[in-house]
Amino acid sequence: MELERYLRNQNAISPQEQALLAQKRVVIIGCGGLGGYLLEQLGRLGVGFIRVVDPDLFEESNLNRQLLSSTPNLGKPKVLAAKHRMLAVNPLVEVDAIQVRMTAENASDLLAGCDLVLDALDNIPDRFILQQAAKTAQIPLAHGAVAGWQGQVCPILPGQDLLNLIYGDCQEYSGEEHETGTLAFTVGLTASLMAAISLQTLLNKGIPERKLLLLDAQKLEFTKFSLPVSSSTQWVGRD
Amino acid sequence: MITVNTEESPWHEGMTVRALLDEKVFTFRHIIVRVNGEYVAEEEYDRHAINDGDDVMVLHLMAGG
Numbered sequence: 021m022e023l024e025r026y027l028r029n030q031n032a033i034s035p036q037e038q039a040l041l042a043q044k045r046v047v048i049i050g051c052g053g054l055g056g057y058l059l060e061q062l063g064r065l066g067v068g069f070i071r072v073v074d075p076d077l078f079e080e081s082n083l084n085r086q087l088l089s090s091t092p093n094l095g096k097p098k099v100l101a102a103k104h105r106m107l108a109v110n111p112l113v114e115v116d117a118i119q120v121r122m123t124a125e126n127a128s129d130l131l132a133g134c135d136l137v138l139d140a141l142d143n144i145p146d147r148f149i150l151q152q153a154a155k156t157a158q159i160p161l162a163h164g165a166v167a168g169w170q171g172q173v174c175p176i177l178p179g180q181d182l183l184n185l186i187y188g189d190c191q192e193y194s195g196e197e198h199e200t201g202t203l204a205f206t207v208g209l210t211a212s213l214m215a216a217i218s219l220q221t222l223l224n225k226g227i228p229e230r231k232l233l234l235l236d237a238q239k240l241e242f243t244k245f246s247l248p249v250s251s252s253t254q255w256v257g258r259d
Numbered sequence: 260m261i262t263v264n265t266e267e268s269p270w271h272e273g274m275t276v277r278a279l280l281d282e283k284v285f286t287f288r289h290i291i292v293r294v295n296g297e298y299v300a301e302e303e304y305d306r307h308a309i310n311d312g313d314d315v316m317v318l319h320l321m322a323g324g
Contacts, residue, residue, distance in 0.1 A: 054324045142324040167287075167321030186318065188291040188298050195322025196287045202323045234264075234318070243264055245316055248296030 025110070026066055037223050038066055042112070044222045045069040047131055049122050049150055050140030051098040052076070053202060054164050056087035057211030058138050062218060063106045063113045071116040072102040073130050085204040122146060127153035136221055138214060139163045144191055151176065151183045160221050164214040168200025169238035171210030174247075175217045175227050185247045186232060206237050262314045270311045277304040279315065289320035 026038050033041070044067050048055045051074035062070055076098050082089040088101040099117035106115045122130055122141075127149055131137055137154050139161060141147050147163070154161040154176070161176040163183065176182045213233065220227045232245040261270045263283065276292055276299055292299045293316040299307050309315065 050324045052324055140324045142322065144320075144322045147322070164324070165321045166323040167319060170319060170321060172318075172321060185293075185298075186291065187320065189300060190289055190291065190320050193289050193320060195320055196289065197321060197323030199288065207323075232318075245265070245318075248293070 023112075025112075029065065033065075033219075033223075041066045041219075041222060042068040044136070045071070045134045046136045046138060046218065046222070047071040047073065047134040048138040048140050049073050049130070049146075050142060051088065051102050052082065052140065052142060053085045053087075053166065053204075053207035054211045054214065055098075055138070055140035056089070056102070057208050058140055058215055058218075059102050059106060059115075060087055060109065061212065061215040063110045063115075065215070065219060066110070067113065067218075067222065069114045069116065069134075070106070071118060071130070071134065072099045073118045073120060073122055074098045075119055075121040085202055085207045087208075122150065122153075124149050124152075128156060131157045131159060134159060136218055137161050138218065139165075140211075140214075142197075144187055144193065144195065147183055147187075148191060151181065155179055155181070162214045162217045162221065164210045165195065166202055166206045166210050167195055167197035169203065169206055169236060170200075171206050171213075171235045171237075172232060173210060173213040173217060173235075174232045175221065175229070177229065180230065182230065182232070182247055203237075206235075209235055209237060261309060261312065264315070264317055270309065270313075274309045275305060276307045276309060276315075279309055280304065280317070283317070285317055285319070287319040291318040291320060292316070 051072045078089045097119045099119050103115045103117040155178045158178045163174045230247045234243045
């Protein structure tokens with residue numbers, strides 16, 4: 021594949037890798053802040069198939085950070101905006117837009133046939149449903165979450181259950197973002213790191229395992245944690 | 260000395276998780292604490308001792324997308 025649109029991907033991505041990316045299939049669960057940036061970046065990278073899943077319509081409060089939201093498309097489905105956006109940016113990418121909320125019942129169908137799943141959700145309980153579905157489907161999961169000036173990303177291989185370590189026994193709590201707000205640059209930073217994890221995963225470049233990266237845009241700090249193999253937490257996620 | 264979120268930090272006799280959180284001004288309502296990799300539940304913060312040399316991880320609970 022020698023398309024000019026991918027010229028500036030070289031030599032970070034070889035022509036062989038670029039061709040491989042066109043064969044890859046990813047699913048983004050959540051098409052709000054993180055999901056919109058992820059679609060944009062994975063589509064521009066040249067991932068061949070992107071499924072986007074979100075039940076929601078755009079609201080005015082989304083405009084501060086959600087790339088796909090705009091004044092004209094308020095009240096319109098987020099996944100429809102995703103499809104239209106990628107048609108304009110990179111029509112070589114097939115976008116499968118599914119306007120539904122992921123549940124324990126439909127999660128396996130939503131992940132079917134994909135090489136990677138992106139966690140762009142906005143709550144903790146659904147993240148555990150997703151982790152379980154990814155484990156069952158035996159596909160890697162790229163986790164990301166934001167609150168205020170802070171964000172976190174973590175690649176999760178099937179069976180590692182790293183969300184259990186990240187969220188402890190707080191599965192029923194709401195995240196801090198309800199107090200701190202959610203800022204556009206934090207969302208963009210976090211999604212960008214998730215896109216980097218995605219590229220490495222899809223191209224089998226090897227990613228650091230059991231690492232959680234925290235970013236603090238206020239302190240201009242990145243902190244990388246090693247997550248322990250064993251854990252004393254009683255929280256084992258939802259089936 | 261102890262390690263808090265990968266950085267060295269002073270330790271003192273009688274230090275508990277609660278005391279450390281207060282000293283470091285972790286202000287989020289919900290946080291996740293691990294001492295030497297072991298999860299410490301919130302109800303244990305006042306009595307869970309932190310020993311010299313411990314490795315403490317404090318995560319803010321964030322879930323926005």
